Amino acid sequence: MKSHFDKYPNYWGLSSTDRNIDHRRVPNLMTFFSSHGTELEISDDPAQYFPDDVVA
Numbered sequence: 757m758k759s760h761f762d763k764y765p766n767y768w769g770l771s772s773t774d775r776n777i778d779h780r781r782v783p784n785l786m787t788f789f790s791s792h793g794t795e796l797e798i799s800d801d802p803a804q805y806f807p808d809d810v811v812a
Contacts, residue, residue: 760791763787764783764787765783782812796809
């Protein structure tokens with residue numbers, strides 16, 4: 757996140773990363789997952805998801 761700070765949402769008005777909370781903010785997680793190609797199709801079928809999947 758530090759090297760690509762400008763690509764993450766700026767809802768909180770920060771000028772740099774905050775290592776105490778950034779890894780828990782859902783918009784940051786969604787940006788990270790989409791930039792690393794780990795997004796899944798949205799499905800109503802629970803069998804499409806596995807334990808430990810992050811669904812938001």
